[in-house]
Amino acid sequence: MKLFLILLIGLILEVFVWIGVGDLVGSMWYVFFWFAAAFFIGMSMIRKYSAGLMPQMQQMQAGQMSADPALTGNLPKIIAGFLLLIPGLITDVLAVLIMIPPVQNALKATMMNVMMKRQQAMMEKMMGGMMGDMNGMGGGAQGQNPFADMMRQMQDMQNQQSGRDSSVIDGEAREVMPDAKKIEMKDVSPK
Template sequence: MKLFLIIFAGLILEVCVWIGVGDLVGSMWYVFFWFMAAFFIGLNLIRKYSSGLMPQMQQMQMGQMSGDPALASNLPKILAGFFLMIPGLISDVIAVLMLIPAVQKAFQAGMMKIMMKRQQAMMEKMMGGMMGDMGGMGGAQGQNPFADMMRQMQEMQNQQSGRGDSTIIDGEAREVTPDAKKIEFKDVNPK
């Protein structure tokens, strides 16, 4: 509801600015032509900087790739293109501000911080669910499908060590004779 009110207030403010600027320059046609030009400029910005964006963002979200500098530098430009495509003078001013390098650096830092927090929260949720269900309920009751498996692995480890100390590794040693028969690889493609 709060977001709807913010969007509605922004829309009313944009219309008021349109009317004010149209009266100031003498014709609403100039404002209309500016909106058309800004739309195509924004569309070109998005096309130019968004190639390969989705696979990179999915890899970052999955934790497979740390912050790619090309992605981080292109995100503010893509967002500026989106703001230029929205018909409105306030959104165009925001877009022009986002094209300033200092603002881009601040935006990049903020976005990377948000992505890292989100990734950390996802990991904590996953690990918290695994460790939290060990007390009794099991995986069927919890939200994490791996909790049952983690509980079983922890129980097996406790049984093997005897005392419940997970720092002790139990095993046996045996001697290996150096004369043992070795597997030889033969060339498949004779020359």
């Protein structure tokens, strides 16, 4: 309901700004041509910066890939392109503001924090069910996480891709010679 109210208020504000700018420049045709030009600019920005976006986003969500600088650099530009597609002067001003490098950096940092929090919450939810029986909380099928088997399979696949066997623990062993003297226990009798 809040989103609908925000969109309605935004639409009303856009209409008032259109009318005001149309009166200021003398004709609504200038505003219309600006909307058409902004639409094509936004479309070209989206086409240019979104090539290969979805596979990278899916890999990042699955945790198989870290944040790619090219991907995080392109997301604010894609958002600006979407804002230019929407007919309105307020959204066009927001799109131009997003194209400013310090604003892009702040937006990238915010998006990465949100994505990392979502990924962490998803992992905690999936891993929480795997430990359900160990905590004494779950008994049988009620305490089990339905994603536990899928999570184990994903971990096995990641281990196979990296060339590691999950049943082998790597480490080094060395023999330690006791150099310290042993402490002798004397009979201590209570008095």
